[in-house]
Amino acid sequence: xxxxxxxxxxxxxxxxxxxxxxxxxxxxxxxxxxxxxxxxxxxxxxxxxxxxxxxxxxxxxxxxxxxxxxxxxxxxxxxxxxxxxxxxxxxxxxxxxxxxxxxxxx
Amino acid sequence: xxxxxxxxxxxxxxxxxxxxxxxxxxxxxxxxxxxxxxxxxxxxxxxxxxxxxxxxxxxxxxxxxxxxxxxxxxxxxxxxxxxxxxxxxxxxxxxxxxxxxxxxxxxxxxxxxxxxxxxxxxxxxxxxxxxxxxxxxxx
Numbered sequence: 001x002x003x004x005x006x007x008x009x010x011x012x013x014x015x016x017x018x019x020x021x022x023x024x025x026x027x028x029x030x031x032x033x034x035x036x037x038x039x040x041x042x043x044x045x046x047x048x049x050x051x052x053x054x055x056x057x058x059x060x061x062x063x064x065x066x067x068x069x070x071x072x073x074x075x076x077x078x079x080x081x082x083x084x085x086x087x088x089x090x091x092x093x094x095x096x097x098x099x100x101x102x103x104x105x106x
Numbered sequence: 107x108x109x110x111x112x113x114x115x116x117x118x119x120x121x122x123x124x125x126x127x128x129x130x131x132x133x134x135x136x137x138x139x140x141x142x143x144x145x146x147x148x149x150x151x152x153x154x155x156x157x158x159x160x161x162x163x164x165x166x167x168x169x170x171x172x173x174x175x176x177x178x179x180x181x182x183x184x185x186x187x188x189x190x191x192x193x194x195x196x197x198x199x200x201x202x203x204x205x206x207x208x209x210x211x212x213x214x215x216x217x218x219x220x221x222x223x224x225x226x227x228x229x230x231x232x233x234x235x236x237x238x239x240x241x242x243x244x245x
Contacts, residue, residue, distance in 0.1 A: 079212060083113040086207050089138060090117045093205075096137035097129040101121045 010041050021066035112210040119203045123196040124179040126203040131156045
């Protein structure tokens with residue numbers, strides 16, 4: 001899982017899919033890379049269980065990619081994100097509290 | 107070991123617990139990082155704050171959570187609209203305060219949940235993600 005997310009393009013894919021499922025073309029546009037370049041990244045993300053794909057209308061252009069919500073690795077990756085979120089917030093809290101205290105005790 | 111659907115973060119702050127609690131609850135607008143690139147302006151504008159008397163967590167005038175425990179100088183617990191729970195403890199540790207924040211009930215959300223993206227999400231944290239994952243891989 002960490003290997004799959006070590007690549008910035010793949011993290012961008014996860015980020016875009018975090019806002020909702022996307023057709024392959026829309027996903028490539030959202031990520032900002034050509035569809036041809038995206039396909040190998042999607043292959044990695046699918047094989048690591050982070051992303052699922054459904055084909056609509058029996059048409060390859062109708063392939064819709066989504067985050068795999070039940071995937072343990074996806075959930076763990078997301079929990080890591082939440083933890084990073086709070087680490088960032090508490091770091092900011094600490095800096096503010098210590099700055100405020102110094103100014104008060106001066 | 108914490109619950110699978112929870113995360114925990116601990117930090118040490120160079121103030122006493124009473125001050126830490128006060129800063130945490132009363133000055134959230136000063137320390138809470140609430141800028142979400144690409145988010146609607148409404149989301150960026152509303153500042154998070156605690157309404158102790160009304161037992162509410164507010165973003166601007168909108169209620170986004172409820173205060174469950176308010177022990178001044180010691181502990182604060184609040185729940186959001188999805189009933190995930192944030193438990194913050196302030197404990198003396200020498201001249202410092204150990205602040206332990208545990209966010210529970212996250213199994214009720216998922217990475218594909220739109221609200222989770224806005225509140226805690228992938229998008230906001232993308233900038234920090236790379237560094238964070240690299241540290242994890244090294245450890």
